Amino acid sequence: MILNHIWGLYAHPKEEWQTIEKRHESLMYSLVHILTVALIPTICGYYAAAHIGWTIGAGDPIKLTQTSAAVMAVAMYCALITGVFCLAYLIHWMAKTFDSTPNFTQSLELAAYTATPLLMVGVVALVPILWVMVLAVMVAMCYSVYLLYSGVPIMMNIPEEKGFIYSSSVVTCGLVMLVAMMATTVILWSMGLGPQYMA
Numbered sequence: 001m002i003l004n005h006i007w008g009l010y011a012h013p014k015e016e017w018q019t020i021e022k023r024h025e026s027l028m029y030s031l032v033h034i035l036t037v038a039l040i041p042t043i044c045g046y047y048a049a050a051h052i053g054w055t056i057g058a059g060d061p062i063k064l065t066q067t068s069a070a071v072m073a074v075a076m077y078c079a080l081i082t083g084v085f086c087l088a089y090l091i092h093w094m095a096k097t098f099d100s101t102p103n104f105t106q107s108l109e110l111a112a113y114t115a116t117p118l119l120m121v122g123v124v125a126l127v128p129i130l131w132v133m134v135l136a137v138m139v140a141m142c143y144s145v146y147l148l149y150s151g152v153p154i155m156m157n158i159p160e161e162k163g164f165i166y167s168s169s170v171v172t173c174g175l176v177m178l179v180a181m182m183a184t185t186v187i188l189w190s191m192g193l194g195p196q197y198m199a
Helices: 002-011 013-023 027-037 039-052 066-098 104-126 130-155 160-193
Strands: none
Touching: 002 013, 002 104, 013 104, 013 130, 027 039, 027 066, 027 104, 039 066, 039 104, 066 104, 066 160, 104 130, 130 160
């Protein structure tokens, strides 16, 4: 079923949002979806960092020690899942402003499926060239934003005009949340919790 939804969100997103809205799967279903799809960037990122090495410019590939790569992968996995839950909470919290009364499961479904392209693009880490990864992430981010804009009116049962403003508000707050997470990462790295490179 998870694969069906993923394929549907790429092939015919609006119809798939209608299907998701009608079925209203359980909280556990959305949780399993997030936990499963978040493994893609985690595993690919670990393998690329520890065994292939990242190419930045014309220099030699930069590799992390396996221990450091594993720690970074676990931290990334936790951050991705936390990020999706924060997005779900944000969607749920803002719903009242737009005359919508979703339960948390609906908000989590919207957040989980909206984040799917950003999580799945993690497979590109197996080609660890910085400009390739940046380009792929930008394309995935654009598609995730499109999924949010197309999914909000359907999942929240509100008119498209309100859905556009609602989605724009979520995107703005989501970007602020992303910057905050990046700032936290920089602070943690400056405290000595950064990656350890192979000699």
